[in-house]
Structures are given as structure tokens and as C-alpha cells.
Amino acid sequence: MATKLGILRKAATQLAVLLQKCPRVTDQLAISSRCMHFTYVPETPPKKFGETTKMNFFQSITSALDIALAKDSSAVLFGEDVAFGGVFRCSVGLKEKYGADRVFNSPLSEQGIVSFGIGIAVTGATAIAEIQFADYIFPAFDQIRNEAAMYRYRSGNEFDCGRLTIRTPCSAVGHGSLYHSQSVEAFFAHCPGLKVVMPRGPVQAKGLLLSCIRDNNPCIFLEPKILYRSAVEEVPVGDYMLPLSKADIVIEGSDVTLIGWGTQVHVLKEVASLAQQKLNVSCEVIDLCTIIPWDRDTVTKSVLKTGRVLISHEAPITMGFGAELAASIQQDCFLRLEAPIERVCGYDTPFPHVFEVFYMPDKWKCLEAVKRLISY
Amino acid sequence: MQFFRTFRPLGNNTVPLKALQGCSYSTATEAVHNVTPYKLHRLEEGPKTTVTYGRDEALKYYRQMRTIRVLETTAANLYKSKIIRGFCHLYSGQEAVAVGMEGAITHEDSVITAYRAHGWTYTRGADVRSVLAELTGRKTGCANGKGGSMHMYAKNFYGGNGIVGAQVPLGAGIAFAHKYKNEEKVCIALYGDGAANQGQIFEAYNIAKLWNLPCIFVCENNGYGMGTSMARSSASVDYYSRGDYIPGIWVDGMDVLAVREATRFAKDYALKNGPIVIEAFTYRYHGHSMSDPGTSYRTREEVQEVRQKRDPIGKFKDVIVQAGVVSEAEIKKIEEEIKKEVADAAELAKNDPELPPEELYTHVYMDPPPNFKIRGCDDSILAATR
Numbered sequence: 118m119a120t121k122l123g124i125l126r127k128a129a130t131q132l133a134v135l136l137q138k139c140p141r142v143t144d145q146l147a148i149s150s151r152c153m154h155f156t157y158v159p160e161t162p163p164k165k166f167g168e169t170t171k172m173n174f175f176q177s178i179t180s181a182l183d184i185a186l187a188k189d190s191s192a193v194l195f196g197e198d199v200a201f202g203g204v205f206r207c208s209v210g211l212k213e214k215y216g217a218d219r220v221f222n223s224p225l226s227e228q229g230i231v232s233f234g235i236g237i238a239v240t241g242a243t244a245i246a247e248i249q250f251a252d253y254i255f256p257a258f259d260q261i262r263n264e265a266a267m268y269r270y271r272s273g274n275e276f277d278c279g280r281l282t283i284r285t286p287c288s289a290v291g292h293g294s295l296y297h298s299q300s301v302e303a304f305f306a307h308c309p310g311l312k313v314v315m316p317r318g319p320v321q322a323k324g325l326l327l328s329c330i331r332d333n334n335p336c337i338f339l340e341p342k343i344l345y346r347s348a349v350e351e352v353p354v355g356d357y358m359l360p361l362s363k364a365d366i367v368i369e370g371s372d373v374t375l376i377g378w379g380t381q382v383h384v385l386k387e388v389a390s391l392a393q394q395k396l397n398v399s400c401e402v403i404d405l406c407t408i409i410p411w412d413r414d415t416v417t418k419s420v421l422k423t424g425r426v427l428i429s430h431e432a433p434i435t436m437g438f439g440a441e442l443a444a445s446i447q448q449d450c451f452l453r454l455e456a457p458i459e460r461v462c463g464y465d466t467p468f469p470h471v472f473e474v475f476y477m478p479d480k481w482k483c484l485e486a487v488k489r490l491i492s493y
Numbered sequence: 494m495q496f497f498r499t500f501r502p503l504g505n506n507t508v509p510l511k512a513l514q515g516c517s518y519s520t521a522t523e524a525v526h527n528v529t530p531y532k533l534h535r536l537e538e539g540p541k542t543t544v545t546y547g548r549d550e551a552l553k554y555y556r557q558m559r560t561i562r563v564l565e566t567t568a569a570n571l572y573k574s575k576i577i578r579g580f581c582h583l584y585s586g587q588e589a590v591a592v593g594m595e596g597a598i599t600h601e602d603s604v605i606t607a608y609r610a611h612g613w614t615y616t617r618g619a620d621v622r623s624v625l626a627e628l629t630g631r632k633t634g635c636a637n638g639k640g641g642s643m644h645m646y647a648k649n650f651y652g653g654n655g656i657v658g659a660q661v662p663l664g665a666g667i668a669f670a671h672k673y674k675n676e677e678k679v680c681i682a683l684y685g686d687g688a689a690n691q692g693q694i695f696e697a698y699n700i701a702k703l704w705n706l707p708c709i710f711v712c713e714n715n716g717y718g719m720g721t722s723m724a725r726s727s728a729s730v731d732y733y734s735r736g737d738y739i740p741g742i743w744v745d746g747m748d749v750l751a752v753r754e755a756t757r758f759a760k761d762y763a764l765k766n767g768p769i770v771i772e773a774f775t776y777r778y779h780g781h782s783m784s785d786p787g788t789s790y791r792t793r794e795e796v797q798e799v800r801q802k803r804d805p806i807g808k809f810k811d812v813i814v815q816a817g818v819v820s821e822a823e824i825k826k827i828e829e830e831i832k833k834e835v836a837d838a839a840e841l842a843k844n845d846p847e848l849p850p851e852e853l854y855t856h857v858y859m860d861p862p863p864n865f866k867i868r869g870c871d872d873s874i875l876a877a878t879r
Contacts (some may be wrong), residue, residue: 121677149820197718197719197721198720198790201720201789201790202789204720204784204785206717222721222725222726223659223726223820224687224690224718224721224727225657225687225688225690225691225718225719225721225726226690226691226724228689228692228693229690229692249719252655252656253656253657255656255657256656256659256691256692256693291578292578292579293579293580294578294579294580294641294642294643295640295641295643295644295655296580296643296655296656297579297580363765392837407580433868434869434870434871435867435868460871461870461871462870463853463870464867464868464869464870464873465854465857465867465868465869466853466854466857466867467857469639469853470630470638470639470640470641470644471578471630471638471639471641471847471848472848472850472852472853474854475853476870477852478870482870482871485871486871489873
């Protein structure tokens with residue numbers, strides 16, 4: 118009972134804080150879910166990538182796809198509604214530029230889209246498939262897990278579908294409800310043979326997507342849909358690739374390591390700044406970028422330095438990818454840990470319709486966890 | 494426009510049977526109506542093309558269709574003012590399918606559909622307020638505010654399903670249960686022309702025919718699977734024939750009486766022989782969902798033309814008024830009543846109580862193990878479920 122009251126109290130406090138921050142409107146529910154739970158701070162790309170222009174997240178995806186299609190004549194792009202630009206406008210203009218035989222709509226058939234892509238890729242051509250929402254990827258789960266991930270291993274490297282990339286919009290968007298909000302990375306991280314990537318902004322999206330498309334392993338590229346329009350920054354116009362399986366230290370710090378990916382990186386950046394202001398605690402923020410195979414070295418080095426870790430993701434806590442990170446970190450850094458590893462994640466419930474604001478691992482919940490870490 | 498099949502407008506082919514002289518209220522009690530010919534697949538004989546209907550039925554169907562239309566317009570407005578969140582798919586244009594089918598089955602028969610569920614939820618017996626309150630996420634919603642637009646339920650209405658096509662094999666399972674229990678009931682399993690290409694549909698066809706289940710597979714063909722027209726997504730757009738070894742009927746889905754007659758035939762057939770497919774050729778006025786303006790893959794003129802020439806409500810009104818079964822004055826009165834009913838319901842749905850926060854973690858498991866708790870955002874937050 119005490120725990121339940123505790124939850125309610127916490128939830129009420131969080132809502133109150135959110136409402137305080139929101140403009141006054143009569144309908145409280147609408148207000149609370151309309152607020153974005155983070156602020157996007159634009160990043161500056163490395164100079165070596167050359168000339169830049171302002172792009173939002175979906176335009177940077179379009180730019181990557183454009184380059185991939187231009188430089189690889191075998192590349193094809195397909196999925197539901199892709200030819201007319203896609204529901205999130207990621208492929209606008211590409212059919213006109215590369216023709217309807219390279220950029221085309223598929224029937225509404227997720228299993229068909231993925232298996233078709235595997236077939237294309239196994240002949241050595243480049244297949245870029247789109248699943249309209251990550252929540253819809255599960256009809257294709259069998260193809261991804263049993264066919265794509267295992268093709269190379271089971272054929273003794275005679276055949277593979279390494280030129281397959283599956284793009285799909287994921288994660289919370291403020292009002293997506295049960296079937297337009299899920300973060301699905303952990304399901305696929307459990308399938309050896311796949312690579313799973315989730316970028317945090319336009320610059321990473323373009324570089325990582327080009328790397329996925331050109332990587333010789335089947336990749337699942339998860340695009341946090343809340344960023345499509347809200348994340349805008351200078352993005353290199355040319356061709357560049359960012360390395361897979363390489364985490365980014367987004368903010369350097371010395372006391373606590375905060376690990377996240379996708380949208381959650383922006384939440385953690387705010388947590389770091391709150392921790393500095395309110396607690397005088399220096400946080401190091403790591404964007405894992407590639408979920409699997411993940412960059413164990415960067416994480417280990419950071420934790421050996423700080424001795425305290427918070428892992429945060431939107432997917433439910435149980436068996437989320439944070440569980441794997443926590444287990445690995447305690448093995449690598451056991452004697453250096455100053456406090457039990459903290460995880461602030463989604464609830465172990467379906468993604469809720471009206472309670473998104475409670476479900477989300479927001480910065481206040483994360484800040485509480487930082488307090489627990491430093492006062493242990 | 495290329496997807497339109499040769500389509501014969503109904504015109505004035507309705508004849509009153511027992512028209513009596515009336516003033517402001519019509520008094521004819523029965524009329525006949527000729528429907529656009531059906532197309533048949535593996536059937537020697539199809540449903541009747543001359544349909545008789547009564548005054549009470551005409552009033553009922555008109556009221557139901559108009560209510561759905563106003564309900565959906567209200568939902569669209571609430572969505573635009575951000576009172577409804579989540580995704581919201583409207584049924585406007587397709588009203589004759591739900592209302593016509595309900596006219597031929599009983600509330601003991603079962604229905605399952607995908608996410609375009611508001612109209613069906615209403616015809617299955619949920620009131621307007623509970624549909625709107627579900628959309629606004631209130632306790633009085635038909636799924637207690639936990640489902641939202643795509644997940645609505647009522648007695649013998651199994652939803653309201655988010656993944657396109659996934660509901661169809663479930664429908665075959667429901668039909669199996671009816672057969673197993675020796676019930677004289679059918680299950681209507683609905684899907685769109687987009688979902689018609691999902692592999693699961695064909696698995697369901699096979700099982701249903703193999704075991705001769707009393708299942709009516711209904712393809713609500715509105716011409717577009719999201720932004721892709723049927724001609725660009727389907728190798729065969731004759732959805733009524735895509736059950737191959739399962740007989741099928743094409744029906745004008747914009748004619749409530751034709752849909753009713755086809756469904757009556759199909760129910761009778763399914764109870765005697767096993768599964769049957771109906772393709773109801775219809776149209777949706779709004780975009781796929783509220784985030785789709787619905788104009789990037791079709792022209793405004795196309796939508797306008799359907800509204801003018803094929804609208805299921807306007808056309809039905811012409812039919813029943815010309816037949817002398819219902820008067821213009823009665824129509825007007827019904828429309829005013831509906832306007833008020835829906836506006837009142839919307840007001841309630843806006844102000845009904847919100848869910849208490851613990852509803853976030855209830856209904857995950859039934860009878861969980863002793864001391865089982867739902868894990869929250871961190872290990873210190875645990876909640877008892879129920």
C-alpha cells in the first residue's frame with residue numbers, strides 16, 4: 118500500500134511540475150500530453166564532413182537515402198506508401214529522381230516487405246525496406262529472426278542478406294497510444310546476426326543510416342519519430358558515414374555515467390545539467406547509438422571513471438536492453454561500482470493511451486535516480 | 494479515379510408499395526428498392542436484387558447512418574482541438590456497411606474489425622457518449638478510456654484491433670467457437686482493401702473453409718490502403734473472389750439496403766455451408782487517419798464527386814423520400830435530434846472523470862502470482878495489479 122501511495126504521490130508531483138511548465142489551457146489532459154518531455158539542442162557536425170545545410174531529422178534521412186540510391190545502382194527502396202514520400206515524408210522526391218522501379222510502394226504486408234527485402238539482399242543487391250511503424254514490425258518478426266539473422270550462419274557464409282536495412286519509426290511521440298509508440302530494440306537485440314541502431318539526431322541519422330545500408334550485415338534502423346520535425350540542425354550535405362558499434366560521449370563528466378539512446382539521450386542531457394545545477398554532480402552522458410553489437414569499451418571506461426551508472430530507456434524495464442548493459446557493467450566494473458546500477462525505464466505495461474506522461478522515464482525520475490546513486 | 498469500377502447510379506428506381514396521402518409526415522409503410530447488381534464468385538444464385546423495406550427500418554437506418562456521420566465529424570473537431578489524442582481513424586463515407594450489416598444480423602452474432610471502429614462500436618450497441626468518452630480517454634469510455642480510437646468494444650464486438658489483418662484469423666476463431674457450441678451464430682470478420690494483402694487473411698480463409706466455419710469475411714473496400722490505391726497494391730482488385738475456393742459477393746457498399754440483403758444471404762449461407770466473402774465497395778471521405786489530409790494520393794475532385802454522387806446517407810435519403818416512406822420534415826427532425834444528442838454526448842465526454850493514475854498498471858495480468866508487482870520506472874516503484 119505504501120508503495121502504491123508512493124507512486125501516486127510521485128505521479129502527482131510529476132504532473133504538477135509538467136502542468137506548471139505548460140501554458141494554461143482548460144483541458145489538463147491535453148496539456149500534459151502536448152508538452153514535449155525534452156528540448157532538442159542542435160549539435161555541430163565535425164568539420165571534416167564538409168559543407169552543411171539546415172535539415173530536420175526526416176530530411177537528413179531523405180538525404181542519406183538519396184546518396185545511397187545515387188551511388189549504388191543496385192539499391193532499391195520500398196515499403197508502404199514510400200513512393201509518394203512516406204507517411205513521415207522521409208522519401209519525398211526519390212521516386213521522381215530514381216524511378217518507380219527503384220522507389221516503390223509495397224502492399225500492406227509487413228512479412229512480405231521484409232522477406233522480399235531478404236530475397237533482394239541475398240542476391241547481393243541493396244535492399245532498403247521501410248516498416249511504417251515499429252509497432253507493426255511483428256508480423257515480420259519471424260522473417261527477421263529466423264531468416265535474416267541466421268542466413269549467413271546456417272549457410273556457412275555461402276549466403277547472406279547483409280545488404281538489407283530495415284528502417285522503422287519508433288518510440289513515444291506524445292500521443293501515440295498503444296500501437297504508435299513502442300520501442301522495440303530489445304526484441305531484435307536478442308537475435309545474433311542482426312545490427313540494431315537508433316540515432317539521436319539528424320547528423321547521426323544520416324551518417325549511421327549510410328553505414329547501415331553499406332554494412333554487410335542485416336540492420337534494423339530505428340528512427341525516433343518525435344525527432345522527425347522537432348530535431349533541426351546543420352547536417353553535412355555530402356556523403357559521410359558514422360561508425361557502427363561506436364558509442365558517443367555526448368557530455369563528459371566525472372561522477373555518474375548516464376546511458377541512453379534515441380530520444381532518451383536528450384532527456385539525459387537535461388538530467389546532466391539539472392544534476393550539475395541542483396546537486397553539483399558531474400554526469401557523463403553516453404549515447405549508445407548502436408544497440409547491438411554495442412560499444413562495451415566506451416561504457417566500461419566511463420564507469421571505471423565514475424563508479425556510478427544510470428541506464429534509461431523508454432521500453433519496459435524488464436528485459437529491456439538496460440538489463441544487458443547492467444549485467445555486463447557489473448561484470449566489468451564490479452570492484453569500482455559505488456552504488457547499485459540504476460535503471461529508469463518504461464513501466465512493465467503496454468504503452469498506455471492516456472498515461473503516457475506517467476509511463477515515460479522523464480528527467481525528474483532520472484534525477485531522483487541520480488540522487489540515489491550519489492547518496493548510496 | 495482509375496479505380497472506380499463501372500458503377501450504375503441508382504437513380505429513381507424505388508417504388509412505394511402502400512403509399513398513402515400524407516402531409517408533413519409520410520405514411521407509406523413499405524417500399525421496394527432495386528439494388529445495383531451484385532457480382533458473384535462461385536455462387537449459382539446471389540442475394541435478391543429487389544429489396545423490400547419498411548418505414549421503421551428506413552427511419553432506423555437513416556438515424557444510425559446520420560449519427561455515425563455526426564459522431565465522426567465531432568471526433569474530428571475534438572481531435573483538431575487536441576482533446577482527443579492518439580491516432581484517430583474516421584468511418585465517414587462507410588456508414589452503410591455497418592448499418593446495413595447490422596440490419597441483417599442480430600446482436601448475438603459476432604463482429605470483429607480493425608482500427609476504423611467507431612461506427613461499428615455504435616451500431617453494436619455502445620452509446621455515442623461512450624464512444625466519444627473512449628476517444629477523450631475518460632472513465633465512461635467503452636473500454637474504460639484505456640483503448641482510445643482503435644480499441645473499442647461492445648457486447649459480441651471483439652474490437653477495435655490495431656494491427657491490420659490480425660483480426661481476421663481471430664474472427665475465424667470466433668466462428669469456430671460458435672460452431673463448436675452449436676450456436677446459430679455467425680462471425681463477421683472485417684478488413685480493408687489494404688489488409689486484404691496480409692498473409693494472415695489467406696491462412697484464415699483456408700482454415701475457415703477446411704472446417705466450414707460460419708464466418709463472413711468482409712472486405713470494406715474504400716479504395717485506399719492508407720495512401721496506396723487498391724490498383725497499386727493488389728494483383729487482383731476483385732476482393733470478393735480472392736477467397737478462391739470460398740464463394741463471394743460484390744455489393745455496392747454505399748447502399749445500405751443492398752448491404753443488408755447481401756448480409757442476409759451471407760448469414761444464411763454461412764450457417765448452412767461455411768465461410769463466404771463479401772466485398773463492400775465503399776469510400777472514405779477523410780484521410781486514413783487524422784494525421785493524413787487525404788489529398789496527396791487522390792484529388793479533391795474525386796472526394797467531392799463521391800460525396801455528390803454516391804454518398805450513402807444522401808442517396809438513402811433520396812430513396813426513402815421519393816418512395817414516400819419518410820418525409821423531408823421527418824428527416825429534418827431526425828437530423829436536429831442527432832445533432833443535439835451528439836453535441837450533448839461530446840460535452841459529457843469532454844468533462845467526464847479522467848482515469849485514476851493506478852489504471853496505468855491494472856489489467857496487465859489477471860490473477861497474478863502472489864505478491865506479484867508491476868515494475869515501474871525504477872526498481873523502487875512497484876504496483877499491485879488487478
